[in-house]
Amino acid sequence: MRLTALYMTSILCGFGLMAMEILAARLVQPVFGSSTDVWAAIISVFILSLSVGYVIGGRIADRARTNLALGWVILGAGVFYALMPTYGLRFSNALPEVVQTARWGALVSCLALFLPPSLLLGCISPMLVKLVFVDASMVGRTTGTLYAIGSFGNVLGILVANYLFLPLFPLNETLIALGLALMVLGAAHLLVRVHAQGEEAA
Amino acid sequence: MIRFLGILIAVAALLFGWVFRDNHYRLQGIAMPSDQAVLHHRDSAYTSMTWVGSDSENFLQLRFFDKVEGGLCLRPTWGDLQTLAAKDSRLAHLVPAPGSVPPGANPDPRWRGALPDPGTLPNSAYVRFFPVGLLLNEALMAPAGGDLHRIAPRILVIGLGSSVGVLGLAHHVPQASITVVDIDREVEAAVREHIPMARWLETQKTADGSPRLRLIAQDARQFIRFDVQRDGKLYDLIILDAYTAGSTIPSHLMTKEFFAECKNALTPSGLVLGNIIGSHTGPKHLVVGGTLRSLRAAGLTSAHSIPVFQDPFETPAAFNPAGARNNIIVASQAAIDPRRNKPGWDRLTTFVPFPELPSGIAITTQLVPQDAEGRYVGGGIPLAVAETAVPGIAGLGRALAPAGPAFAEFRVIDDKAVIAKVRAAGLAWAAQEGLAPPLGWNDPSLHSLLLRRTDWLKASREVWRVSIQAGRDAAKHGAEALVGPLEGPDRDDRNPTWIIGDAPLFTDQMPNADIVNL
Numbered sequence: 135m136r137l138t139a140l141y142m143t144s145i146l147c148g149f150g151l152m153a154m155e156i157l158a159a160r161l162v163q164p165v166f167g168s169s170t171d172v173w174a175a176i177i178s179v180f181i182l183s184l185s186v187g188y189v190i191g192g193r194i195a196d197r198a199r200t201n202l203a204l205g206w207v208i209l210g211a212g213v214f215y216a217l218m219p220t221y222g223l224r225f226s227n228a229l230p231e232v233v234q235t236a237r238w239g240a241l242v243s244c245l246a247l248f249l250p251p252s253l254l255l256g257c258i259s260p261m262l263v264k265l266v267f268v269d270a271s272m273v274g275r276t277t278g279t280l281y282a283i284g285s286f287g288n289v290l291g292i293l294v295a296n297y298l299f300l301p302l303f304p305l306n307e308t309l310i311a312l313g314l315a316l317m318v319l320g321a322a323h324l325l326v327r328v329h330a331q332g333e334e335a336a
Numbered sequence: 337m338i339r340f341l342g343i344l345i346a347v348a349a350l351l352f353g354w355v356f357r358d359n360h361y362r363l364q365g366i367a368m369p370s371d372q373a374v375l376h377h378r379d380s381a382y383t384s385m386t387w388v389g390s391d392s393e394n395f396l397q398l399r400f401f402d403k404v405e406g407g408l409c410l411r412p413t414w415g416d417l418q419t420l421a422a423k424d425s426r427l428a429h430l431v432p433a434p435g436s437v438p439p440g441a442n443p444d445p446r447w448r449g450a451l452p453d454p455g456t457l458p459n460s461a462y463v464r465f466f467p468v469g470l471l472l473n474e475a476l477m478a479p480a481g482g483d484l485h486r487i488a489p490r491i492l493v494i495g496l497g498s499s500v501g502v503l504g505l506a507h508h509v510p511q512a513s514i515t516v517v518d519i520d521r522e523v524e525a526a527v528r529e530h531i532p533m534a535r536w537l538e539t540q541k542t543a544d545g546s547p548r549l550r551l552i553a554q555d556a557r558q559f560i561r562f563d564v565q566r567d568g569k570l571y572d573l574i575i576l577d578a579y580t581a582g583s584t585i586p587s588h589l590m591t592k593e594f595f596a597e598c599k600n601a602l603t604p605s606g607l608v609l610g611n612i613i614g615s616h617t618g619p620k621h622l623v624v625g626g627t628l629r630s631l632r633a634a635g636l637t638s639a640h641s642i643p644v645f646q647d648p649f650e651t652p653a654a655f656n657p658a659g660a661r662n663n664i665i666v667a668s669q670a671a672i673d674p675r676r677n678k679p680g681w682d683r684l685t686t687f688v689p690f691p692e693l694p695s696g697i698a699i700t701t702q703l704v705p706q707d708a709e710g711r712y713v714g715g716g717i718p719l720a721v722a723e724t725a726v727p728g729i730a731g732l733g734r735a736l737a738p739a740g741p742a743f744a745e746f747r748v749i750d751d752k753a754v755i756a757k758v759r760a761a762g763l764a765w766a767a768q769e770g771l772a773p774p775l776g777w778n779d780p781s782l783h784s785l786l787l788r789r790t791d792w793l794k795a796s797r798e799v800w801r802v803s804i805q806a807g808r809d810a811a812k813h814g815a816e817a818l819v820g821p822l823e824g825p826d827r828d829d830r831n832p833t834w835i836i837g838d839a840p841l842f843t844d845q846m847p848n849a850d851i852v853n854l
Contacts, residue, residue: 160384168382168580170849202339209342213349219357300379301522306357313353317346324339 136328140266141283144258146319147208148287150215150312151255153295155180158248160305161218165226166240175240176248183249187256194257195264201328204261207254209320214251216313219306222247259284264330363772367704367712369393370766370774376530380522383580387530392718393700395459396530398498408500408531409457409698409792416697426485426692429510430456430533456500456507456533457690457698457792461646461799462611462662463501464689466493467508468642469573471687472672472680475605476572482683484509488542492517492563492571492601494556494589495578499527499534506537506548507690513546517560519578521553557588560597570603576610583613587847590627594844595634595667605670608636612665616818616835618658625839626848627665629819633841636667637822639815640674642807645799648738648746652806657835664807667815674810684804689796698792701730703758705776706748708783714776717762719787725761726754730787741802743795750784758785 158176159168166172194203226234226243233239259280266276299308363372369390376387389396397407421427458464470489471477480486488511493502496518506514514537518524527534528551537549552559556578564570576598578589588594598608608631614623628639643655644662666672674681703722705714722729733749749755759777766773776782807813812835820834821827823841832838842848 160379163384167584169584205339206342209346213346216346216350216353219353221358223358296381300381304377305379305384310350310353310357314350317343317350320346321343324343 137266139328140262141280143204143208143319143323144262144280144284145287145290146315147211147255147258148284149291149294150211150316151180151252152288152291153299153312154215154248154251154291154309156292156295157299157305157309158244160300161222161247162226162240162243164223165229165234166243171237172240175238175244179241179244179248180252183252184256187253187258188260190253191257192260195261198261198264199330201261201265201323201326204258204265205320205323205325207257207261207320208316208323211251211254212313212316212320214254214313215316216310218247218251218309218313222309265328268331363388364715364775366714366776367702367716368775369702369716369718370762370771371718371769376526378522378526380520382520383523385523385526387526392720393702393716395700398526407459407498409459409700420693424692430507456503457693457796458500458504459700459790459792459795460500461795462644462664463504463577464796464800465611465642465644465664465803466501466505466575466609467687467689468664468684469575469607469609469666470509471683472666472668472677473572473605473607474670474677474680475603477683478679482679485511487511488513488544489572490546490569491515491573491575492560493575493577494518494560495576496523496527496551497577497579499531501575501577502549503531503533503537504689510548511542513542513548513550515550515552517552517554517556519553519555524551524553527551557594557597560594560601564601570606571601572603572606574598574602574606574608576608585612585623585848587842587849588844590630590848591842591844592630592633595631595636599635599669602669605668607666607668607672610665610667612641612663613660614663615660616657616812618660620660621836622838622840622851623848624663624665625819625836626842626851628667628815628836629839630842631665631667632815632819633823636669638670638672638676639665639667640672640807640810641665641813641815641818642803643813645741645802645806648740648742648744650740652802652809654739655806655812657812664803673814674808675814681804681808685808687800687804689800690793693793695791695793700790700792702786702788702790703729704786704788705755705779705782706784706786707779707781710786712776712786713779713781715774717758717765717774717777721761721765722758725757729754729758730789733785733787741795741798743792743798744788744790746789747787748784749787755782755785 155176159172162172225246229243233242262280263277266280267273268276363374369392371392372388372390374386375389378385383400386399387396388399394410395407396410417427417430421430467484470484476487476489487509489509491505491512491514493514493516496516502514502516506512534549538547538551540548542548576589578586580586595608610627612624612627614620616624624641628641631639642664644664646661650656671677672680701719702716703719704712704716707713719730732754733747736746736748738746762774762777811817818835819839820832840851
């Protein structure tokens with residue numbers, strides 16, 4: 135039960151992260167188009183935020199003994215998702231013309247718009263490892279399973295966003311719905327306590 | 337306690353995001369009518385598109401974000417065309433039997449009036465030039481005596497957009513079998529949903545049993561590679577009109593290798609016709625130069641560029657080579673340039689777009705605020721509203737005399753009392769209709785009103801006439817003059833004597849997207 139809940143968290147966060155990556159293209163397209171420059175900006179920003187997120191998430195995980203911090207991080211990501219429809223396009227539009235027309239312009243916009251929420255979701259993985267971890271002899275298997283499940287969520291997020299969300303639902307409503315899902319998940323972690331077990335075992 | 341506060345803040349953020357979410361499509365804009373309504377909005381994997389209509393200015397447009405892709409002028413309506421066809425048999429191919437097409441009234445509740453069915457008259461300029469690709473084909477046109485009604489060409493169009501260019505082509509060439517390839521099936525679905533003429537053309541057959549219109553959702557490069565192998569039939573014309581929402585051409589549809597595949601799918605006298613946004617000098621010259629050079633390198637050696645004159649104040653004599661515009665670039669293995677294909681260019685010169693349609697059926701009026709330099713500063717107020725406040729306003733002010741294509745009448749009204757009355761009437765009208773206040777009417781730089789009365793039929797003919805007149809000048813618009821000799825020992829890229837000296841060669845190894853400052 136406890137393990138299932140943590141795996142579900144991993145899937146949902148992975149789903150939200152990559153769904154945002156697909157939707158991000160639509161968010162910056164009105165200003166920056168849809169060239170490889172834009173995709174380079176989006177992908178680099180998401181991978182960068184994962185990289186930074188892993189570092190920060192790892193530090194938090196070492197201090198935390200419960201899932202309380204995890205709940206806060208997911209809730210925070212949800213807030214960014216829910217607010218994205220209010221500032222996403224306005225921000226890109228407000229940039230000076232020299233930035234809007236430059237090849238690197240999309241990078242500026244993507245850094246400002248997508249770094250915060252994806253960085254928060256990037257923190258999730260190490261925090262989950264800490265919570266799932268039971269026994270040093272099983273560390274390979276547990277982290278491996280967790281990564282596999284998170285990546286499966288990534289794949290689902292890409293495919294569902296591309297084939298279902300984009301053609302069927304407006305962009306803003308999709309973002310707000312994803313934000314709501316993350317908020318519910320975050321609130322659940324805030325309200326239901328899960329203790330790290332490896333700590334006691336060690 | 338702090339946890340519950342956090343959740344509460346999150347819920348507040350959710351509500352805030354919902355209430356203050358930004359419209360992804362921007363309805364109000366400079367020079368746009370204040371009564372625009374969104375008829376339909378759809379996001380897809382490739383783009384985000386909005387159908388917009390205006391009661392007062394009588395148009396239906398497909399926008400990719402705020403970029404106007406192409407619009408339909410709504411007169412003549414479907415019903416008007418049926419009436420015209422009953423009188424003139426040359427229009428019979430345009431309209432179905434009464435009752436065979438569902439009524440065109442749009443059920444969308446946001447549309448306040450009844451939306452008439454669109455006719456085929458476009459109000460974007462470049463799409464009117466698709467027939468160029470047939471008229472220059474000597475082997476096709478000469479046996480038919482130059483009559484577009486007597487040829488039965490096979491045409492491939494890459495990039496659908498609003499479909500308005502394709503419909504115009506089907507209008508002019510009733511026996512044409514047109515295949516449209518677009519990567520985005522959502523765009524095709526939207527066209528089928530909103531354009532009864534496209535829906536109807538799909539059900540029609542030419543004399544030899546081919547469909548008049550086929551819509552295929554596929555990447556054009558994949559399609560062209562296997563299509564000819566499949567049924568062995570070649571095309572007489574391939575039209576390149578694929579653009580992304582960023583107004584750039586997908587780079588794999590711009591290379592020498594792709595153009596060679598086009599050549600293999602064409603008859604020996606067939607043409608490639610591309611809509612290329614660019615200039616001869618200045619910031620967008622590499623697009624025009626690269627396209628011409630790459631087409632010729634692929635074996636379509638006779639090439640030419642026709643600039644589309646959309647600005648009523650620009651004349652062929654005062655052609656601005658640095659101005660970015662639509663250019664109709666044509667290329668073929670057969671001779672198509674003005675010096676070697678005089679019959680073809682004479683056909684272009686005498687051709688009259690939409691020859692059967694009577695004038696006076698497609699007129700729109702705009703009343704837009706502008707500043708002292710003549711730049712638009714706001715959105716249009718319907719002329720009918722202004723007319724109630726200031727009777728006879730359409731005759732007030734002074735007339736401007738455009739030097740270029742005379743497709744519109746312009747009057748400038750700078751009487752402050754008149755402007756104040758129109759502003760008050762416009763604001764009252766918007767409030768009564770539940771619309772946002774018309775944009776820019778309180779702008780301090782508002783200097784005068786511009787009344788623009790456009791006859792779209794006349795516009796189609798005038799823009800054609802002036803653009804062909806300009807384009808016929810081979811010293812300015814021929815391939816040799818623009819991009820120099822063919823690839824080979826004669827070509828000296830270090831000492832170019834041609835206009836676009838640094839014209840690049842787009843290849844699959846180095847496509848347009850990889851060339852900086854394009």
